[in-house]
Amino acid sequence: MDVFKAISDPTRRAIIDLVAKEPININAIADNFDMSRPAVSKHIKVLSDTGLVGAHQQGRDRFLYLQLNALKEVQLWLKKYEYFWNDRLDNLDDFLKN
Amino acid sequence: MKDKIKLERIYDCQIDRVWNALTDAEAMSQWLMPCDIVPIVGHKFQFRTEPQLGFDGIVNCEIVEVVPKEKLAFTWCNGKMNTEVSFQLEPIGNTTKLHLEHSGFSGIFERIFVRQLLSNGWKKKILKQLEAYLEK
Numbered sequence: 001m002d003v004f005k006a007i008s009d010p011t012r013r014a015i016i017d018l019v020a021k022e023p024i025n026i027n028a029i030a031d032n033f034d035m036s037r038p039a040v041s042k043h044i045k046v047l048s049d050t051g052l053v054g055a056h057q058q059g060r061d062r063f064l065y066l067q068l069n070a071l072k073e074v075q076l077w078l079k080k081y082e083y084f085w086n087d088r089l090d091n092l093d094d095f096l097k098n
Numbered sequence: 099m100k101d102k103i104k105l106e107r108i109y110d111c112q113i114d115r116v117w118n119a120l121t122d123a124e125a126m127s128q129w130l131m132p133c134d135i136v137p138i139v140g141h142k143f144q145f146r147t148e149p150q151l152g153f154d155g156i157v158n159c160e161i162v163e164v165v166p167k168e169k170l171a172f173t174w175c176n177g178k179m180n181t182e183v184s185f186q187l188e189p190i191g192n193t194t195k196l197h198l199e200h201s202g203f204s205g206i207f208e209r210i211f212v213r214q215l216l217s218n219g220w221k222k223k224i225l226k227q228l229e230a231y232l233e234k
Contacts, residue, residue, distance in 0.1 A: 095129040
């Protein structure tokens with residue numbers, strides 16, 4: 001699922017709102033929602049698959065944190081432009097030879 | 099995660115020729131994209147190319163830095179993108195080394211993301227106000 005679809009769901013946006021304030025214990029997240037733990041876990045998995053959130057272990061607990069940087073969409077743009085610039089810099093070489 | 103592109107090339111000619119290729123609208127239009135660049139800080143210009151899916155083919159730019167035969171930098175904006183491109187030149191004997199940097203990509207997502215969060219917040223707020231109003 002892409003990042004945009006991931007954040008189109010209100011539950012997932014609410015989870016993002018929670019972790020945006022501070023890293024939060026994964027077990028405590030479900031307490032904020034009127035749904036089963038497995039359902040909440042599924043939403044968390046979608047978010048972590050997109051790279052929007054990351055988890056780190058601290059003792060017995062796992063904490064979820066917001067990870068604005070590891071964003072696939074941005075990576076795609078970068079790739080596209082890297083290809084574009086390599087192509088154009090080759091063009092420049094041809095241009096300068098003529 | 100990186101948020102910029104950095105590339106280097108060595109061109110087998112003197113720096114004047116490369117600088118000219120970067121700052122002359124006709125030359126730039128040939129090797130990069132059709133444009134009306136003038137290398138003066140504050141000058142606004144556009145690159146225009148064939149529209150593609152999700153891209154209207156227009157890039158809006160403004161010159162932010164000009165150091166003759168050394169550095170040229172301009173903004174590169176299209177839709178959600180608000181990035182910056184810079185070319186730096188370095189003479190190496192009779193050849194010229196070009197450093198390209200295209201930066202500012204992390205801003206793209208943060209803008210979309212923040213807008214989504216904000217619109218979500220606004221909707222909630224308006225719904226609450228509506229509910230409060232109806233309860234009166």
